[in-house]
Amino acid sequence: MPETIDQIFVIVKHWLLGYVPAEVQPLFSALLSVVPILVVFPLLFAITTLLERKGLGRIQNRYGPNRTGPYGLLQPIADAVKSLTKEDVVPHTADEVVHFLAPLLLVSAALLGYAVLPVGRNMIVANLNAGVLFFFAVGSLVELAVFMAGWSSRNKYSLLGAMRAIAQMISYEVPLVLASIVVIMAAGSLSTVAIVKAQAGYAGIWPHWFVFTPWGFAGFVLFMIAATVESNRSPFDLPEGESEIIAGYYIEYSGFKFALFFLGEYLGMFATSGMAITLFLGGWAAPFSFLTWVPSYFWFFSKLLVLIAGFIWVRGTLPRLRMDQLMNFAWRFMLPMALLNIFIAGVWHFMPAGLSRWLVCIILVAAPCILLSRGLKKEKKLQVRTYRFAE
């Protein structure tokens, strides 16, 4: 019975495919795999906009939206109606074709990444041999869409925002990929299904997830920081912060195209969180061995919601980083840490299992992290800030 609930969607899909003639079965199979993704993740986006506004409100000691419907639950519908009925303003000198195509490319690139995420046991759209490589390749299409949006608006603030956003995204793409290389090394495969399978199994009641190893934990932290940057989220939202550059590269977009940018950004955030779950948090595996009767897709979406809550928490807590602070952080701290992490994963692999390998790897992770951050802070000669007020 638990296996039936676990595989209910796969069973329903095969049952529906039986009603279709054999020639169109591949097409229908593809449709039946893709349409649930197109339904579930934008729905999750709608719920997340509400959760984020309520969560940020509570962090800032106020209620979030609470007028539309009980506890503000109909707010996403109100937002959708507003963005659909707004006038679509395109600047007179803007490049209309590129201006139109930019949000489309962004949303398409964000949606393509979901093809390699294993949402449950046997529930993946495309089990590619080089799944992780496909995910990062598709993520690099987003930067092109950002450039198209920024350039075609013929607005110098838009261009400035696009330049900053692209510089930020390509700088942090390197630690993102390097942090995932440790997992690929440990699992021995680029296929996401094989990576999830390598994290199955329990030692007693504790799971074998990669996040519970020193190199896995460091890799997870690096990956999540880089994921926050890749989706231009606070504290890295300088290209789109409202008090900085008034929405940056999507200044000149209104109505539905703005909603598409918003959607694309959040879909990218969910996809990268999904990849972090697959690489580090064991995918659809249950956290304890006595909980394996709960369906696998339930665990995937619970972990996704926990990570989204983490994103909202960080957004409400940390101040925005300046552009040079952001770049320094990427190239001087995260890149050396990611490279060291690869070395530490190698050390972990070749040492025999036991307490000594834990101690050595923990020291190898913690010492460079502390020393590097101290060293980088010292060269800035930071002092306590003193204020001078007018008399």
Added chain:
Amino acid sequence: MTVAFLILAALTTAGMAAAMGLRNLVHCVLALTLGFAGLAALYLQLGAQFVGFTQILVYVGAVAILAVFAIMMTQSAGSMTRPVFSSAWLTGSLVAGSVFAVLAWAICSSAASRKMLPPEPQATVHQIGDALMHRFVLPLEIIGLLLTVALIGAVVLAMHGKRETQ
């Protein structure tokens, strides 16, 4: 010559031709990116997954962004004032056509085109990794050295620029 190949080939050729023929520089770069994506799709259609995805990651994700940065930094993307096609287009096309004819004749009458095609190899990522680490390890190390030298050179250039402005 399947339908998929014909469509992808048409897309790639159209993209590359547009990259040469359009007036607006940004449109040319975007058409070039479309051509790169078409090439990646052709690789995928041939079954080379690793090369196809690496083509997107490197060409669309890095080379196109480099071209885009160059445009943004220099702001030279106004429309061209002189016509795109030169006045000597007839002579140029005749020369290009004859070079193509000579090359095609040379390739079709060579011995390599008459060999039997070997069975399609399974180029999985595992095999590519094996080959890189065993048979091609020396070229891999040399390329790594070359890339490191290029990176250090870029950092040195940027640092020199910073010293001068300070």
